[in-house]
Amino acid sequence: MNINSSVLLSKYIKAYTLKMVSKAKASHVGGGLSISDILAVLYNNILYFDSQKPLLENRDRFILSKGHCCAALYATLAIKNFFTLRDLNSFAQFGSNFMSHASHKVKGVEFSTGSLGHGLPYAVGKAVAAKSRNKKWEVFVLLSDGELNEGSNWEATLFASHHNLNNLTIIVDYNKLQSLTTVEKTIKIEPLKDKFEAFGCYVSEVNGHDHEELKNSLSKTNKKNSPKVIIAHTVKGKGVSFMENRVEWHYKSPDEDQLEMALNEIGVRL
């Protein structure tokens, strides 16, 4: 597949995510849809990579810390030719490498995640490695909002800031919903921008579905002498009206009719 528009790419990511989750009767479609625009901009406009050489030394490193939303990442990698679209059919099937939490056994996936609070420390380790060897590649890590309950993220942010790791970009998928209810009602994280700034980071807030805002904030030229944090305001279930902002789509998978309706709303035929 050859798609050079991030907007079109995001539609296909959403469509394949829906299809994979539906077929596998898997969970986490809502979070997959909330990060699809971020992934589309990253893989279309920001990250340096060669899908035929997934371990290319000077590639940028992307880590999906919210590993439960891996369907969207697998879809992105397939569309970008790391493997075939047909491979996505084995998502969450017996014996498949495409397990329903991010798996490093899949080409292009740097790190297996699934337990929250692991991606950022790992990303910091990679950023330290790049700095210590004077490498120009950069590290991008995508976290969920609920994941910020995990203390390891704040340990890692302290460290990254202390060591001025300006080759590290932390993106927060701030869709305001976590496992049982809203972030606000679970563990308040506001004022989030102030928190990251108090930790010494360079913080911007963007509409996580606006590709121009994402491109501008994710741009490698847009940096200071500290880790960059992008708080991406998103909508869980984005693009499918009956899934948007509904906590049950953290768990449910669309049946055939719902898949059909969802694909119609996304506007992509597979």
Add this chain to the structure above:
Amino acid sequence: MRNYFIDLLTKEAKSNNKIMLMVGDLGFSVVENFKEKYPKQFINAGVAEQNMTGMAAGLASEKFHVFTYSIANFNTFRCSEQIRNDIDYHNYNVTVVSVGGGLSYGALGYSHHAIQDYALMRSFPNMTIYAPGTRSEIANCMKQIFKSKSPAYLRLGKTLPKNLKKPNQPHDYAPGKWTKILECKNRESKKCILTTGAVIDDAVKMQKKEEFSNYHIYSLPIWGMKYKTLQAQQINKWDEIVTLEDHLEDGGFGSYILECNSSIQKVGETKIKLKSLNKNVCNTVGDQDNLKEHFKFAH
């Protein structure tokens, strides 16, 4: 033990710029020389073991050989999921180095008693446990660790054995292989005390007692899930084995040997007895020698 470890690591770092030593804000009067000589290969991660261990995985993914150094429970139990998911599952080249194995820090209380660490670390499929008891074993463990590209746990006790003048150990030995420490007078005896870690002195004291005078002393300093299949042949040579460890019985070294014994084709019955720490040590504070004496360790 820790000083010898750091000397060997410092020597290796001279010719190997992939070595990265991370400390969890510990190592006063131990790590300074390394830090001065190789500042770019030294990181103080602060009092944050989860982050230190996750970062170690990230560094190892970029071909560093990372050593995470702390007091036993802090860089094991505190960050056990980081070891499980980030290091062991990805089979990264990270060596978790714990000082204060067993009751080395007995007087500091239960938080510092490292007496369940084998149980945790031996549950990881890719992990090799290195529990040296002699200077020769430390050197051999480090040699193996430098060669290895897999996760490792190096458990260091407080001191080297005082009651062992010269062990009968060879210069080289392999993971999973028992090594002879001291023969008993009856060279034909088919009984042995099998140790792991810094309990060689205790084994020597045991052997001096009438009851165990007929037991050779062997150690198994390098072990783990990967080496279980190597144990059958070694266990079968003996009529009786008494395992000795400064760890609780559950999930420990003796349990490991028992598991190996239960899964093998028996040539003959080998009687296996376990000697470990009394669980009541958890509620008692005192220096290592007092605690061991009080709870009749290795009696």
